[in-house]
Amino acid sequence: MSEAAVGAPATRFWFPGASVWRQGNWILRAALIVGLGLVLITLAAPLIAPFDPTDQSLISRLRPPLGFERYKDGYLLGTDELGRDILTRCIYGLRLTFALALAGAVIGLLIGGTLGLVSGIAGGRTDDAIMGLVDAQIAIPMTLVALLILSVFGSTIEVIVFVLGLYGWEQFARILRAEVKKLKQMPFVEAARAAGAAPLRIALRHILPNVVSPMVVQFTLNFSNIVIWESTLSFLGLGVQPPTATLGSMVGTGRDYLPTAPWIVLAPAMTILLLTFAVQILGDWLRDRADVRLRSR
Amino acid sequence: MTETVLKVTDLKVAFGQFEAVKGLSLELRERETLALVGESGSGKSATALSILRLIEREGGRIAGGNIRLAQNGNFLDLAALPEDRLAGLRGNQVSMVFQEPMTSLNPVLTIGDQVSEVFVRHRGMTRKDAHRAAGQALDEVRIPEPGRRLGQYPHELSGGLRQRVMIAMALACRPKLLIADEPTTALDVTTQAEILKLIKTLQAEIGMAVLFITHDMGVVAEIADRVAVLKSGTKVEEADVFDLFQRPEAPYSRRLMAATPKLGEGSRVGAAGSETVLSVEGLSTRFQSRKRLFASREAGVLAVDNVSIRVRKGETLGLVGESGCGKSTLARSILRLIEPECGRVEIGGNVLSGLPAKDLRSSRKHAQMVFQDPFASLNPRLPVRDLVTEPARIHGVVKAGDLRDFAASLVTRVGLEEDAIDRFPHQFSGGQRQRLCIARALSVSPKLIIADEAVSALDVSIARQITDLMLDLQLRDGLSFLFISHDIAVVERISHRIAVMYKGRIVETGPCEEVLRQPKHAYTQRLLDAVPSPDPERRRLAMPAAGLEKIAV
Structure with missing residues (x-):
């Protein structure tokens, strides 16, 4: 045995998530590979996409992927009903979906998180008012509100991001409020009060770090839901407007060709699956990571 | 001559790789109270749960040894008994009282429903008969107004009363063995005194053996006939309660005795200032009590x-x-x-x-x-x-x-x-x-x-x-x-x-x-x-006449 094997590893390649790789099991490693792969694809979309996502070619429409009869050279995953390359559209669709879902989930986290934190800490009238808002959000069918907003302000990217951000914030608010209310009763928070800590210090130092775990979990759930919700909006014709591709809209339009050309739906659907899988598994790891009680083991 | 009710030999209990009980042997006779004493992590609760084979639900397993329960002149090894036969024994021949009276009762069922359940399950009574029997059972544990209590829900009862209900349920089928796991730890001293007295009285009436688990030497002195001192899963000493308190043999028992605060021992505080x-x-x-619009300030x-x-x-x-x-x-x-x-x-x-x-x-x-x-x-x-x-x-x-x-x-x-x-x-x-x-x-x-x-x-x-x-x-x-x-x-x-x-x-x-x-x-x-005094010579809780009879071991 060499000396190096005893101490710290002599060579340690560093890449984003190196520690995940070392600590994780195979499923976490798979999620890491998928996640990093998707991020790289997103960043390098114009470089790696073989075609332009909106280039149509009606002669070569509805061609199947590689390995099937009538496969057309260069169109690895086949073409859609307008003869556009599905691989290219998946890459660009992933890019947009990723960005939209991330933005939407972050906005939801910020709105819901802040309101939940304030609601839980302040209590009383403020709490009643914010929870009233949450109840209203739950009671009103969100799709109708989204339809209204999108048809009034138009389906620009900014408006879509705003609408997606409205989705699911009430869940953040509810979970955070419940956690905060529980934590407020904990002796260590009372100890901080008894030590003379100001409310802001208690919120930032004692309560916030202890609600990271449920927030991360809710974030990953919300992220996946927004991906699906975005495709719902696209399907209703109010999402990102064609010919721009998002994974959701690709699934939506491919639906009509499902019996004859299933690859139109399969490719974006698999991409959605991979994306949400990676986000959920990595989110789960992040939650454990945020907990010092689990870290030292 | 009293007969042996329970014989535990070389019991080993493990949680994963960790061995919580390392070869424990105990014997319990009719009408006898054996106290299992030790600090947290000594394996006393693991032992208690193993006897009823509830340990598997807590994530542990019996890694070795026998737990033999007397049954019609023979011994039945509980450690090897299939689950369906165990269910017939639990609450019937062997029953258990837990520490937390607040959480051991189902909050959405009435007291009557929960106590009569035992009779329906083990005595095959009809609901109506079982309900009447439940009333008697509550009366037996000296719960005032048993008829009214039957219709009440657990939250309407105080901690002490709830623990009495638990005892009533445990004793409903006249078990041969009662396992009491820290039954008074969550209670106030005055309530604790009542519960200890109750267990002692009922033991004399029914003649069951009691395995009493506690960390409190004062309680041990009040209730036990014999004491087994546990430390890290092994028995360091077993002795008659009088012998143990007068001449503790094992160094650990001595340390435990010394650490137990005794009332009337005085203090070593320094002189206080005048400021x-x-x-x-x-x-x-x-x-x-509740936010109400027109509530007077005096409410609450x-x-x-x-x-x-x-x-x-x-x-x-x-x-x-x-x-x-x-x-x-x-x-x-x-x-x-x-x-x-x-x-x-x-x-x-x-x-x-x-x-x-x-x-x-x-x-x-x-x-x-x-x-x-x-x-x-x-x-x-x-x-x-x-x-x-x-x-x-x-x-x-x-x-x-x-x-x-x-x-x-x-x-x-x-x-x-x-x-x-x-x-x-x-x-x-x-x-x-x-x-x-x-x-x-x-x-x-x-x-x-x-x-x-x-x-x-x-x-x-x-x-x-x-x-x-x-x-x-x-x-x-x-x-x-x-x-x-x-x-x-x-x-x-x-x-x-x-x-x-x-x-x-x-x-x-x-x-x-x-x-x-x-x-x-x-x-x-x-x-x-x-306050229980850690001295068996000076038991403070008045003992019933029958309970004073010393048992030849």
């Missing part, structure tokens, strides 16, 4: 009722009383963690009453608090260096650059190693965490520390170390303590004076000796009578 550190006058705190419960106390420099005032008497509310009202209704509080010359929020926060450095649950009173996400120095940081006592050195000096003052400062709370034991809580309190050099049941959640030997630490700090730094506890023996060890609280009022206050020797108030007398 008043804490002065509370006419403090009252009311809990509003007066948790603290016109309390006046005084603590001098270097003095410890022990505050005793049962749960719900308002001790903790008083502590919180003094620091204005709960807003009192009226009254005046002065700590070290600073009047806290009527201060605006900002000034209140800065004057909180004169008094610090130590809480009961060492596992919940430290923020799990912060390293020790930040935890213990937090009050000092808040009040600007220490500069950011000196933080590490300051943290190190604090933890060494409470008897921990310096390298503790970079660890997290979960890496410490309960006793060590309580030391950290004290270190945190010391960081702002307060004049007064309010310790709210600070040692109640700890094992006796650890509790003794913590109270010793408090005494040392007091002797060295002239600290004053308001020491709140339900355990009078612990309070006696550490206090100069005692205040007895009952239903929100201080009913008696005076020097430690005086209050304990010549209690003036009837409630103090009642409280003192209920």
Whole structure:
């Protein structure tokens, strides 16, 4: 045995998530590979996409992927009903979906998180008012509100991001409020009060770090839901407007060709699956990571 | 000649790789009470749960040995019995009473439903007969108005009554063996005394064997015939209760005895100063029962009722009383963690009453608090260096650059190693965490520390170390303590004076000796009578005639 094997590893390649790789099991490693792969694809979309996502070619429409009869050279995953390359559209669709879902989930986290934190800490009238808002959000069918907003302000990217951000914030608010209310009763928070800590210090130092775990979990759930919700909006014709591709809209339009050309739906659907899988598994790891009680083991 | 009911040989219980019980052998006879004593982690509860094979539900398994239960002249090995036959034994021949009377009853079923269930299950009675039998069972455990109780839900009953219901259910089928796992630990001393007496009386009536699990040597002395002392999963000593208390053989038993606080043992407190550190006058705190639009101010419960106390420099005032008497509310009202209704509080010359929020926060450095649950009173996400120095940081006592050195000096003052400062709370034991809580309190050099049941959640030997630490700090730094506890023996060890609280009022206050020797108030007398004394020669709880009969072992 060499000396190096005893101490710290002599060579340690560093890449984003190196520690995940070392600590994780195979499923976490798979999620890491998928996640990093998707991020790289997103960043390098114009470089790696073989075609332009909106280039149509009606002669070569509805061609199947590689390995099937009538496969057309260069169109690895086949073409859609307008003869556009599905691989290219998946890459660009992933890019947009990723960005939209991330933005939407972050906005939801910020709105819901802040309101939940304030609601839980302040209590009383403020709490009643914010929870009233949450109840209203739950009671009103969100799709109708989204339809209204999108048809009034138009389906620009900014408006879509705003609408997606409205989705699911009430869940953040509810979970955070419940956690905060529980934590407020904990002796260590009372100890901080008894030590003379100001409310802001208690919120930032004692309560916030202890609600990271449920927030991360809710974030990953919300992220996946927004991906699906975005495709719902696209399907209703109010999402990102064609010919721009998002994974959701690709699934939506491919639906009509499902019996004859299933690859139109399969490719974006698999991409959605991979994306949400990676986000959920990595989110789960992040939650454990945020907990010092689990870290030292 | 009494026959053997239970014979445990070489029992091994494991949780994963960890062996909690390492080859334990016990024998229990009819009408006999065997106490299983030990500190937390000694394997006493694991043993109890193994006998009913409930250990598998807790994630453990029986790794070896036999558990034989007498059955019609033969022995039945419970360790090897299939699950469906075990279910017929549980609650029938062997039954169990648990520690938490608050959570061992199903909150959505009436008492009658739950008790009659036992009769339906094991006696095959009809619902109607079972209900009548349940009424008798409640009567047997001396529950007043059993007929009315049958229709009530668990939350309508007090802790003591709930524990009686649990006992009624356990004894409904006249078991041969009753396993009682810390059945009185969650109860007040006066209630504990009643429950112990009840178990003893019913044992005499039914003739069952009792396996009594406890950490409290006082309870052992009151109830046991024989005692098995456990430590880390092995039996270090088994002896007749009289022999054990007079001549403990194993060094560990001796240590355990020595650590047990005994009432009337006196204390080793130093002389108190004359300067008043804490002065509370006419403090009252009311809990509003419910927010109502037109509720008068007088509505709600007066948790603290016109309390006046005084603590001098270097003095410890022990505050005793049962749960719900308002001790903790008083502590919180003094620091204005709960807003009192009226009254005046002065700590070290600073009047806290009527201060605006900002000034209140800065004057909180004169008094610090130590809480009961060492596992919940430290923020799990912060390293020790930040935890213990937090009050000092808040009040600007220490500069950011000196933080590490300051943290190190604090933890060494409470008897921990310096390298503790970079660890997290979960890496410490309960006793060590309580030391950290004290270190945190010391960081702002307060004049007064309010310790709210600070040692109640700890094992006796650890509790003794913590109270010793408090005494040392007091002797060295002239600290004053308001020491709140339900355990009078612990309070006696550490206090100069005692205040007895009952239903929100201080009913008696005076020097430690005086209050304990010549209690003036009837409630103090009642409280003192209920304290179990760790001396089997002087059992305080009146024993029923039949129960006094000594069993030849």
